[in-house]
Amino acid sequence: MPSRGSQVPLDRWFSSERAMGIAASILIGLVTVTTWSTAWSDWNLYRTRKLYGNDPDKLAEADLISGSLGIVAALALLAAAVVFIVWLWRVRWNAEMFCRGEHRFTRGWVLGCWLVPVVNLWYPKQVVDDIVAASDQRTDPLTPALKDIPGTQLVWAWWLTWVAGLVTGNIVQRGVLVGASQLGDLRTNVILSSVSALFTTGAAVLAVILIQRIDEMQSQRAWVPWWAVGAPHSGFQPPAR
Template sequence: MTDQTPGSDLPRYLPGTYRSATPPTYPQYGVPEAGGAHLLPKRPPSPPLDRWFTAEHAMGLAASVLIGAVTVMSWATAWSDWNSYRTLRLYAGDADRMDDADLISGLFGIIAALALFTSAVVFIVWLWRVRWNAEMFCRGEHRYTRGWVLGGWIVPVVNLWYPKQVVDDIVAASDPRTPPHLPTLRGIPGTRLVWAWWLTWVVGLVLDNVGQRSVLDGAPQLGELRENAWLSTVSAVSTTAAAVLAMILIRRINDLQTQRPWTPWWAHGNPAP
């Protein structure tokens, strides 16, 4: 039921094999065996026979490169904020210099926003695909449905912790040590890598938003520009740390998914009582 991917020693799941074969039989979940022992409770398995495993190293590499571009632009934005502060402090009466500083700041802000949007799209596409792989490796129920792979980033308030838990479940399901018939992933603790990545990302995001709001509240004063420059600098440090950790995390998940045998959970036979 597996084949070899051309040019690779990794097996590849071929869904056509399952479609053409007689559908496998499954135990009646929740029905007691002799002696009162149960198998797995509640819902029966629903094998998604139209899916297959995919290696996501190329998409992960693209996401890592774009995340690196976001890091570069975070430092460029911090430099432009210091430049605006210095220009106002030294050339407060020179309208041309002030206009040039505002133009540089606005241009860098637009480029940084485009870099962030592009990297976010590619990262979420990669995350969506490795989530599909994770659902095939392990039957365990994820904390959130697949739609939250995207929605967790854009829904206010919950975007402060939903994406982290989505990634936690993907890591848990991708780990070769996780049994394929595990009923739920909730009991598996998060890794320190995911915790560190998420905390540094949230800190950088919050500081950047605070700094931008302070500048947008009317004509900025010298003290406000200095405060914003410091916030941008600390945000750039935190964003850089988050970017490095995100690259390591992408590599870690891809490695876990290629190290684990590419066999869907429903092909592992009956679950243990």
């Protein structure tokens, strides 16, 4: 559903989201650490079964470590997702004030795009594309539609690495190989965990760069709403930052 980007959002003003971006970046870094921890736990489970296949105590210990780290990783991912989406929601507000251009999706999709199956493989990228386009000072504040502005290589790289990590980590490893007990399956699980960790690390680094880039664009662009552009005698006075 397209948004009604031409409406004047008078219910709030510009705000710096640097603090929220830093918090999101820290939590994204934590997700990277926990991803590698779960990859190690998968390797440990494989090694334990290979060396102590008939020792139930060793296997139970390895399973406990794997399960515990999995819970920690899930909690870290949830925390990072919540803070990142809140940050994304807020910079979207700023973007709507910088530029009149219509976003491809309504504001509710800033959250919904991550939750709806299938479309969550490309909707979030388009949401971010429009935010970047609207925040860029090279974009005309009165441009009619943001979808016509080409996406950046940074957003493409971030999204492709994220999807690759999602597919290898969740769909394949946690779906096809869940409950694997044979050495061959566990070895495959270790490989997929490592590949997922690599992609997730790449996506995390790019996400932190993307957060910083959007913050810089919104901080450097003059905080003048699109409806006040070109109207110096309209009586409009921007509040102090």
